[in-house]
Amino acid sequence: MDIMTVRIETVSNCNIILGMAHFIKTAEDLYEALVNSAPDIKFGVGFCESSGPCLVRSEGNDEQLKVQAAKAAFELSCGHSFVIYIKNAFPINVLGRIKEVTEVCTIHAATANPLQVIICETKQGRGILGVIDGSRSRGIEKENDAKARKEFLRKIGYKL
Numbered sequence: 623m624d625i626m627t628v629r630i631e632t633v634s635n636c637n638i639i640l641g642m643a644h645f646i647k648t649a650e651d652l653y654e655a656l657v658n659s660a661p662d663i664k665f666g667v668g669f670c671e672s673s674g675p676c677l678v679r680s681e682g683n684d685e686q687l688k689v690q691a692a693k694a695a696f697e698l699s700c701g702h703s704f705v706i707y708i709k710n711a712f713p714i715n716v717l718g719r720i721k722e723v724t725e726v727c728t729i730h731a732a733t734a735n736p737l738q739v740i741i742c743e744t745k746q747g748r749g750i751l752g753v754i755d756g757s758r759s760r761g762i763e764k765e766n767d768a769k770a771r772k773e774f775l776r777k778i779g780y781k782l
Contacts, residue, residue, distance in 0.1 A: 623744045625751070630694050630705065630737040636687070637713050638694075639706040639732045640739065640753065645725040646671060646679075648704060652726075653681040655719040660711035666691035672701025672747065684709065698739060700748040702727075714780075731755050 630638055643652075649669040656665050666687030669679045678695045682688035687707040694705040708716065713732035720726055731737055735756030742751050763771070775781040 623742055626741050626743065627754075628697050628739045628741055630697075630739060631690070632734070632736060633687070633690055633707055633709075636707045636709050637711075637732065637734045638737055639704075639708065639713055639717070639720065640730045640737070640750075641704050641706075641720070641726055642702055642728040642730070642750070643669065643704055643723070643725040644702050644727055646674075648702075648723070648725050649679040649681045651723045652704060652706065652720065653683075655723050656706070656708070656716055657683060659716040659719045663711040663716070664709040665711075666707045667704060668692040668695030668706075669704040670695050670699060670701055676701075698741065698748070698750070700739075700741060700750050703750060 649667050652667045656663060664684040664687060666682035666684055666689065667680060668691035671677050671679060678692050680688050680692035682691065687709065691705045691707050695703065717729065717732055721729065730750060731753045733755045738754040740751040742749050772781065
């Protein structure tokens with residue numbers, strides 16, 4: 623078996639959600655979950671089939687993000703994995719709905735950070751071993767860091 627790292631390309635002002643599901647209708651069901659989660663959301667979904675024609679299926683309401691998600695999913699080529707790019711919303715706005723999609727098994731990452739996916743490839747196919755989300759920790763939060771975090775959350779509307 624071979625172990626490799628695949629970098630998921632970030633897109634300006636976008637978040638990426640990476641997960642696993644188990645059925646051909648996943649792309650359509652994720653579309654419905656996303657479009658019903660946030661009124662102004664723009665997104666693209668790429669979903670890797672793992673049987674039959676083994677195609678990357680794509681859906682979305684933004685053509686650029688749809689193409690980007692399909693490209694990222696194809697670079698992974700891990701059966702039943704999905705990649706979602708979202709704009710005008712945060713993962714916190716949609717993860718509950720995504721987790722409620724009956725065929726969704728796992729969420730590996732929900733981030734705007736640089737994302738690397740650790741892949742294992744065998745003769746049968748590829749699978750996701752884990753993710754590297756962003757950078758290594760540089761220290762422990764101090765009082766002024768906590769103050770800045772709380773101010774940021776208020777600035778983006780998540781705290782009073």
